[in-house]
Amino acid sequence: MRTLPALAGFFVIMVPGMAFAETASMRTASESEIRQHLPGTSELKEGKNGYEYRDGNKNGYKITNGQVCVLFPSKKTDCVNVKTDGKRFQMIDKKGGRTRF
Numbered sequence: 001m002r003t004l005p006a007l008a009g010f011f012v013i014m015v016p017g018m019a020f021a022e023t024a025s026m027r028t029a030s031e032s033e034i035r036q037h038l039p040g041t042s043e044l045k046e047g048k049n050g051y052e053y054r055d056g057n058k059n060g061y062k063i064t065n066g067q068v069c070v071l072f073p074s075k076k077t078d079c080v081n082v083k084t085d086g087k088r089f090q091m092i093d094k095k096g097g098r099t100r101f
């Protein structure tokens with residue numbers, strides 16, 4: 001029965017470290033890598049305000065090295081940082097939350 005608490009303790013100590021090790025090799029994704037990874041970026045056309053738009057969509061997109069920003073019709077913007085290890089991509093929000101991109 002002592003094995004279960006020891007195993008739980010192991011996970012409490014090791015899992016955050018393993019997650020850090022996984023993200024430690026991540027670097028800022030280049031604009032070109034982001035565009036290759038995101039479907040439909042070839043359909044975007046640049047607007048007068050520097051954002052790119054899809055036909056019929058009122059959301060504007062700005063893709064730069066390490067970042068994707070969305071300009072909503074309400075003029076509010078939301079940006080995420082993008083990291084990669086060359087194969088996997090992660091999106092990092094304002095609060096530091098990471099999700100697969």
